[in-house]
């Protein structure tokens with residue numbers, strides 16, 4: 185039996201004021217952005233070295249000639265990323281779950297998982313790329329991979345899995361113990377409790393930090409260049425060596441930005457949504 | 466024959482003995498209310514019965530099987546005991562229906578269709594038929610607590626443990642939950658409740674147990690405990 189709601193004059197006036205305030209905010213934001221950009225550009229252009237920098241870093245011709253090769257190389261970066269990411273997710277969750285096993289028979293597994301995360305989080309990615317990329321082939325093991333892309337992917341997976349495992353573990357530990365108690369009291373086993381109750385809640389919470397790690401993985405695919413495959417950075421290096429013009433690096437940078445910025449905005453969006461949900465609850 | 470027998474159970478946390486040799490027998494269809502001051506050990510006793518805590522001495526028997534036997538499988542025993550906590554502990558990432566059907570499907574091997582039918586029947590019985598697809602955070606406190614009770618019932622437990630299921634609710638919501646418990650008593654469910662609602666305890670219990678500092682000081686029918694308590698500590702707790 186609801187009465188139809190006709191907005192009162194008071195509410196209409198209120199909404200008009202809110203709209204006016206919104207317009208003022210947009211104007212203020214635009215003005216201040218324009219001023220900052222203009223000042224920054226003016227400072228750079230007025231600097232004594234600018235003409236030379238423009239020539240070596242912002243050459244349109246060099247950009248156009250190098251771009252197809254750099255783009256082709258960049259596809260290899262994307263490929264490396266697409267292969268490494270799912271492997272890292274699965275292994276990371278696996279390591280986190282192993283670290284959560286309490287039964288004594290699992291002690292060796294648990295100890296190995298702890299040792300692994302401790303060690304690999306401590307090694308700089310660039311070092312790991314060298315160690316795996318040159319160390320594994322030097323062993324001359326039967327069946328060990330020798331292709332630099334595969335070796336690069338292995339090094340990235342080793343390094344990032346240790347980070348991602350810790351992210352998952354913190355997510356798992358953030359689920360309140362009463363949730364486990366409730367699940368166990370319903371008769372669910374440890375495994376079922378993890379699978380149906382704890383992990384789904386943990387995963388939801390760690391999506392923003394995980395995406396953050398993946399943005400940095402996207403960039404670190406460039407480190408595989410050290411092993412020689414013709415990815416974006418390597419292609420850019422080749423062009424730079426030929427022409428002594430650094431613009432190809434800029435081309436590579438732009439491509440990486442084009443990939444990571446949407447990811448960063450998406451992360452923000454998810455984090456904001458999670459915050460709103462917490463606020464509701 | 467008793468459905469549940471508690472025989473000289475001790476529980477200590479570090480140096481603090483929370484349960485000091487508690488004895489209690491619960492018959493089938495009996496409703497037992499545990500009363501006592503905050504910290505007297507009511508929740509601890511319920512958690513021991515559900516094997517969420519291991520006892521430090523004594524034994525607990527369910528249907529004449531010793532469930533505190535270290536060789537017993539806790540998961541198997543918990544299938545026969547339902548527990549509802551003070552804070553609702555519903556799974557926030559699942560709908561009401563999934564909360565209720567999880568254990569029947571995954572633990573008891575009931576088919577999804579059958580589990581759902583049974584869950585809907587229980588929801589209808591307790592006035593929540595339209596909430597099946599809702600997530601817990603969209604429910605009122607009283608509704609959440611009723612869902613938690615239904616979730617515990619959905620596995621057809623032999624024994625239901627209820628730990629202060631109304632203490633987080635405001636007074637107007639208390640009655641809807643108490644109504645559910647009344648109906649369960651009528652249907653013959655064996656229950657042990659920890660509660661601070663004295664008038665409700667008097668109304669529903671077959672036996673009242675007064676716990677004081679981990680000791681079961683006095684137990685008997687409500688009329689006896691509330692009107693003619695024998696022990697001075699019981700008198701002091703009830704009449705101040």
Ligand SMILES: Nc1ncnc2c1ncn2[C@@H]1O[C@H](COP(=O)(O)OP(=O)(O)OP(=O)(O)O)[C@@H](O)[C@H]1O
Nearest residue numbers: 478483501502503504505506507508509510629659
């Ligand atoms: N995990 C624990 N570690 C240490 N001490 C604990 C633990 N759980 C409970 N205790 C202690 O055991 C005692 C009994 O607690 P319990 O929760 O059983 O009391 P209660 O009778 O349920 O009280 P309330 O009416 O407030 O719920 C308290 O002194 C409490 O501090």
Ligand SMILES: [Mg+2]
Nearest residue numbers: 507508629659
């Ligand atoms: Mg309690």
